[in-house]
Amino acid sequence: MSDLLSNLSPTLLDGTTAFITGGGSGINLGIGKVFAALGANLSICGRDGAKLQRAATELEELGARVVHCVADVRDHDALAAAMERTADAVGPINTLIAGAAGNFNAPAEKISANGFATVVGIDLLGAFNAAHAAFEQLAETSGSITFISAGQAYAPTSNQVHAGAAKAGIENLMQNLALEWGPRGVRANTIVPGPIAGTLGVERLSAEVGAAEWRRAVPLGRFGTTEEVGVMAAVLASPLAAYVSGCRIQVDGGFGLAGFGMLHRAWMDLGTGATAPA
Template sequence: MHGLVSRDLLRDRTVFVSGGGSGVNLAIAKACASVGANLVICGRTEEKLRAATNELEGCGAQAAYAVADVRDPGAVAAALAVAADRFGPIDALVCGAAGNFLAPAERISSNGFRAVMDIDLLGSFHCAHAAFEQLRQTRGTILFVSGGQSQMPFLHQVHVAAAKAGVDQLMRSLALEWGPYGIRSNSIVPGPVNGTEGMRRLAESATEEVWAEMVPLGRFAEPEEIGTMAAVLISPLAAYVNGAQVVVDGGMAMSGSSAFNRAVAAAAPAS
């Protein structure tokens, strides 16, 4: 991210990232670290969080982690208390913890559907709700990590579609309701991103060539490209951006999901 924006863009600001131990969320944390932010990340696996914190410190950031499952509001509140104790009230919250898998709607269990709703949607609410008082003090910002499934249907993604659509409406509602406190709320919608766990799972049915067919730019995003846009949306450069769904997908939303759907249908076992 260096060379694109000032290294001091987020100097002395504290960013809390749920699901920050890996993937796109870690890329967002690294981008924020590279421009001066303090970072606190949370997730369920301490080993992963410890390694990610070391990476963030390698970017020159002051960083800490807290083990927390976003489905547990008490654990989320405790993780945010760690952030406040270490750095003071947070300036930005990134709600990134998510789950995904391919499953036909007629076969997915209630528990499977609920798991994704609980992590993506309820977990985002828990984080935002627990962070409110800190964000009110700093007139801070919330960035939700959404997905293309909130905009258009993908085969075998009914659970994710419902969860991400809910996340975007949660974002819009908070932008309206908490705007008077000076709290901005936005969401970022990444397209296919190299090297992430979500892409590894989806690639079992839809190859890189299929995704490239769907994306007008003809390639996956690099994690740093998503991280850079996220850092800008968190920063004062976006001080008047509120209630926006910012799509960073190489144009995929314009071409639709038909290529993906054909690949998934072809790979699906017979009923």
């Protein structure tokens, strides 16, 4: 167990089940690893079966019981089937981590309608589908939802109009569900990671202005780790956060305070010649 994880009880999440969309890699897999270390059972879903199998093996090596399901979050029926399979295999869902996301760098005028719809579909529609499909199980367990959001939701960001619109929708979705589902015992919150080392998102988004510019934009002067995001997700999923709902939790080293403004100036200095998928 790492020094960071040693601050939490290794039985904090014993007997609980977490369902993680986009759980095969990146921040979402990092969250899964923290949950596994703290005693949770896991179900991960995504579109790439081989990636999910590799991730499941890593999680099982940490002692977790793991189910992996190939499902596109834009397909509500596929998600519902994956969640039924989860309940049968490792128990009803206590925690939903809605983390599936898509992104790319592109000026607004160069994004096709299909490119914009793809990001909104994966991020926002996928988040709703996951929450909707999980609701009955979460109501049964008095469970919680943690949506993985992004700073683009509340700070205009160069080349990110598609992601910003999708993540802003997720923030509003979270608050509405916290309000509506609270009487059923279901909590909802968002985590907003800053630049996280070793993730595809940071690699893509820092490709133009460079990693050094990103680090300069973080008041703490460094990238975060997937484990740091995972620990916060574990706390939100645990009894420690039993009275926390409707909240946006930033795990970003202070990046959201001024970071996007600094990066905007760097992008303007370089010009905005990025292209988007058709």
